[in-house]
Amino acid sequence: MFYPSQIIIPANKKVKLLIENQDSTPEEFDSFDLNREKVLYPNRKSIIYIGPLSKGHYEFFGEFSPNTARGVVIVSDEEAQHANN
Amino acid sequence: MLITSLVMSLNQLLPVAILLVLLQVVKKQSSLRICSAVLIGAVMSFLYMQSASWVSQWFEHQGLEYSQIGLCITIFIAVLVFALKQKSAAFYIAVISTVTLYLSHYIIYLTSFWQNSDAGQSLFIGTLLGSGICLSFSVLLYFLMNTIKYRFGMYPLFTLLAFNSAAKLLVALDLASQIDLITNTSTVWDLRDVLSENSELGRVLRALVGYEATPDLMSVLIYSTSSVLFLLLCYVIPASITKERV
Numbered sequence A: 001m002f003y004p005s006q007i008i009i010p011a012n013k014k015v016k017l018l019i020e021n022q023d024s025t026p027e028e029f030d031s032f033d034l035n036r037e038k039v040l041y042p043n044r045k046s047i048i049y050i051g052p053l054s055k056g057h058y059e060f061f062g063e064f065s066p067n068t069a070r071g072v073v074i075v076s077d078e079e080a081q082h083a084n085n
Numbered sequence B: 001m002l003i004t005s006l007v008m009s010l011n012q013l014l015p016v017a018i019l020l021v022l023l024q025v026v027k028k029q030s031s032l033r034i035c036s037a038v039l040i041g042a043v044m045s046f047l048y049m050q051s052a053s054w055v056s057q058w059f060e061h062q063g064l065e066y067s068q069i070g071l072c073i074t075i076f077i078a079v080l081v082f083a084l085k086q087k088s089a090a091f092y093i094a095v096i097s098t099v100t101l102y103l104s105h106y107i108i109y110l111t112s113f114w115q116n117s118d119a120g121q122s123l124f125i126g127t128l129l130g131s132g133i134c135l136s137f138s139v140l141l142y143f144l145m146n147t148i149k150y151r152f153g154m155y156p157l158f159t160l161l162a163f164n165s166a167a168k169l170l171v172a173l174d175l176a177s178q179i180d181l182i183t184n185t186s187t188v189w190d191l192r193d194v195l196s197e198n199s200e201l202g203r204v205l206r207a208l209v210g211y212e213a214t215p216d217l218m219s220v221l222i223y224s225t226s227s228v229l230f231l232l233l234c235y236v237i238p239a240s241i242t243k244e245r246v
Helices: B002-026 B031-055 B063-085 B088-113 B120-152 B155-178 B200-209 B217-236 B238-242
Strands: A006-010 A015-020 A027-031 A036-040 A045-050 A056-062 A070-076
Touching: A006 A015, A036 A045, A036 B063, A036 B155, A045 B155, B002 B031, B002 B063, B002 B088, B002 B120, B002 B155, B002 B200, B031 B063, B031 B088, B063 B088, B063 B155, B063 B217, B088 B120, B120 B155, B155 B200, B155 B217
Parallel strands: A006 A070
Antiparallel strands: A015 A045, A027 A036, A027 A056, A056 A070
């Protein structure tokens, strides 16, 4: 699973996500909404840039475990509260 | 796990199968050439997968994207050269690069979960079903494209090939914005409610012509420009047309 599974970021700003896969198996960060796809190797860090995005919800999931590893990027006008910078 | 394996195998095998069919309709290749290209591609995928964890840490965790961008551009150029000249070297480069790009993801998935005793059977059945669907789709596409070729000539085939190749540049573009090489521009349209990329048809269209429900302006421009350039070159260089005209 992704933690946090809900990421709030500000609208119209580019955001750098630093993702660490703490599992012993790889996962693939995948999002049709964000047009992003990246393999996350076990115990490795990966960087993905997203945005600038307009207001809305953008879903992402782990392609290797799509039922359990799911999350959403919420783009709002307000300042990000949980952005992973 | 069964459904995931099925979806994964479709996602990764369908683009390879579609490209093989399109190239085969442009100019039929011997079974030996096809098998050797796919086999070399599979070996390259395995080597790429083995080094991927290491490569991923290059250039501040952006090594994989750079290598994948390189593969996408190579595929576009190789397919274009094959459409124009029908050289076997171009066929090999296009197929090997495509297999390396897509199959490596699937190998990572398979090797990671294969040792899980609960998952082994589901992986096997999912892969078998996915391969079967890919094969059926490929056979139908092959006969459809051959019929179109004999009825309407090479241009419809080149058009589909141009869209399919331009889609690889879209993948490269997404990867480039993923690592901040280029900045995302504004979204041109949002068709997520009409046809989601996650749907069955969306996935097929994505593999066939690079369908994106929410493309940005840069993607639309690159896709149209590269498709038009591909087709123009096919028109301008007559050898590619006259050789196969029927």
